[in-house]
Amino acid sequence: MRPKNLEKEEAIRSIALKIISEEGLENLSMQKLAKAANISPRTIYIKYENKEDLLVKLFIEEVLGTYEKAILENFNPEMGFAEGMKRLWLNTFHYLKNNKPSFSLIQYGKSSPLLNKAFQEKNIQQGEFFAPIHRFLKTHVKTGLIPDLPHDVHRALLFSPIQDLVAEYFDHLDRPQQIINEELVLTCCEIVIKGITNQKHHEQLKK
Amino acid sequence: MRPKNLEKEEAIRSIALKIISEEGLENLSMQKLAKAANISPRTIYIKYENKEDLLVKLFIEEVLGTYEKAILENFNPEMGFAEGMKRLWLNTFHYLKNNKPSFSLIQYGKSSPLLNKAFQEKNIQQGEFFAPIHRFLKTHVKTGLIPDLPHDVHRALLFSPIQDLVAEYFDHLDRPQQIINEELVLTCCEIVIKGITNQKHHEQLKK
DNA sequence: CAAAAGTAAGTAAACGTTTGTTTACTTTTA
DNA sequence: TAAAAGTAAACAAACGTTTACTTACTTTTG
Numbered sequence: 001m002r003p004k005n006l007e008k009e010e011a012i013r014s015i016a017l018k019i020i021s022e023e024g025l026e027n028l029s030m031q032k033l034a035k036a037a038n039i040s041p042r043t044i045y046i047k048y049e050n051k052e053d054l055l056v057k058l059f060i061e062e063v064l065g066t067y068e069k070a071i072l073e074n075f076n077p078e079m080g081f082a083e084g085m086k087r088l089w090l091n092t093f094h095y096l097k098n099n100k101p102s103f104s105l106i107q108y109g110k111s112s113p114l115l116n117k118a119f120q121e122k123n124i125q126q127g128e129f130f131a132p133i134h135r136f137l138k139t140h141v142k143t144g145l146i147p148d149l150p151h152d153v154h155r156a157l158l159f160s161p162i163q164d165l166v167a168e169y170f171d172h173l174d175r176p177q178q179i180i181n182e183e184l185v186l187t188c189c190e191i192v193i194k195g196i197t198n199q200k201h202h203e204q205l206k207k
Numbered sequence: 208m209r210p211k212n213l214e215k216e217e218a219i220r221s222i223a224l225k226i227i228s229e230e231g232l233e234n235l236s237m238q239k240l241a242k243a244a245n246i247s248p249r250t251i252y253i254k255y256e257n258k259e260d261l262l263v264k265l266f267i268e269e270v271l272g273t274y275e276k277a278i279l280e281n282f283n284p285e286m287g288f289a290e291g292m293k294r295l296w297l298n299t300f301h302y303l304k305n306n307k308p309s310f311s312l313i314q315y316g317k318s319s320p321l322l323n324k325a326f327q328e329k330n331i332q333q334g335e336f337f338a339p340i341h342r343f344l345k346t347h348v349k350t351g352l353i354p355d356l357p358h359d360v361h362r363a364l365l366f367s368p369i370q371d372l373v374a375e376y377f378d379h380l381d382r383p384q385q386i387i388n389e390e391l392v393l394t395c396c397e398i399v400i401k402g403i404t405n406q407k408h409h410e411q412l413k414k
Numbered sequence: 415c416a417a418a419a420g421t422a423a424g425t426a427a428a429c430g431t432t433t434g435t436t437t438a439c440t441t442t443t444a
Numbered sequence: 445t446a447a448a449a450g451t452a453a454a455c456a457a458a459c460g461t462t463t464a465c466t467t468a469c470t471t472t473t474g
Binding site for chain 2: 022023024025026104107108110111112113114120147149150152153155156157160161163164165167168171179180184187188191192193194195196
């Protein structure tokens with residue numbers, strides 16, 4: 001039995017992401033992808049049932065999977081709040097700024113009904129997605145350091161600014177100078193931390 | 208000379224937005240749009256040069272134009288910081304939650320290279336887009352109430368959470384109960400305000 | 415002050431391409 | 445030689461856009 005050529009599988013994934021990030025999701029076609037990867041269209045259909053299957057698997061397994069791993073590196077839920085937040089923000093910044101195709105697909109995940117649906121299903125089904133962050137926040141809610149809000153609301157308050165900053169980082173690649181760097185990211189992170197933490201509680205702990 | 212049928216022009220715009228928000232940008236075709244609007248494909252090409260022209264004009268004139276107006280209602284740059292922020296947040300929340308198609312297209316604007324380019328050009332060219340907010344922030348930077356950061360960074364810190372909350376609002380439409388309401392939006396707005404404002408300065412002003 | 419002339423709006427049908435996917439066949443290796 | 449991997453070529457359907465024509469209204473003219 002002829003064995004699979006793993007290089008071709010990898011080429012399909014990486015070239016698909018490249019096309020999406022450079023030309024947009026609406027400009028990715030199976031034939032264009034096959035041509036760019038120097039294979040026959042049929043070869044894509046050995047690994048993936050159809051285009052939807054390819055996109056969903058690419059999004060969930062390839063992008064979200066590695067994204068999660070990268071963000072949680074050197075992070076653990078028992079960390080202090082400020083320390084943990086800074087770790088998560090820096091991990092997000094460094095991973096995404098070096099993986100533009102992933103960032104592009106994540107952005108598409110927020111608007112495209114197809115990927116949006118896939119994301120929600122994954123998020124609800126396994127419930128384990130970003131579970132350490134969930135636990136981290138719960139801990140600090142319990143001590144009263146941060147307010148008890150729904151998890152989705154915590155996410156909007158604590159992590160949407162860093163994702164927006166990454167978008168700005170990519171926008172500024174086309175401009176004369178880059179304004180988004182690690183120092184600025186940390187400054188912004190501190191502002192977000194200051195907003196959500198209960199100062200009185202913090203001072204009581206010090207006493 | 209036969210006059211234009213303005214109803215048909217309006218139908219093209221509103222039905223295009225409807226298709227985009229329900230089925231995604233990648234599922235909008237000129238023939239599908241014509242059929243849904245009960246007109247001939249040729250009629251679209253009387254008003255718009257091609258598909259790209261349609262999308263860009265729809266995005267900039269129809270969506271961004273009315274979005275800007277809605278957000279700046281009852282707002283003026285001389286307002287106090289907290290008061291102004293709350294006005295902007297509530298306007299954003301109320302407008303977007305009642306205009307899902309606009310929200311969808313704005314989200315696409317962040318990922319699709321085509322719309323992204325159109326947005327940047329518009330933003331740079333006229334420089335007047337959201338100018339009152341620009342002035343508002345500048346004023347409060349001058350008094351030292353908020354830190355002096357690039358405008359794009361201010362936007363990420365101050366407005367990305369409310370946009371994320373609107374996305375959550377729409378996600379929760381499919382779930383048993385809605386958790387995003389005006390009260391929660393104001394709570395979050397206060398958290399963001401607390402984060403960015405210089406407390407010491409604030410207290411000095413009081414003395 | 416009607417009817418003819420002129421003109422842009424609008425239509426039905428089709429253009430050549432490209433789409434996602436499949437069929438029929440060849441290659442490669444256990 | 446069995447069997448899956450892979451290819452070249454083709455499929456119907458849908459794509460963006462155009463052609464050839466009709467409709468509906470304004471303006472000009474006898």
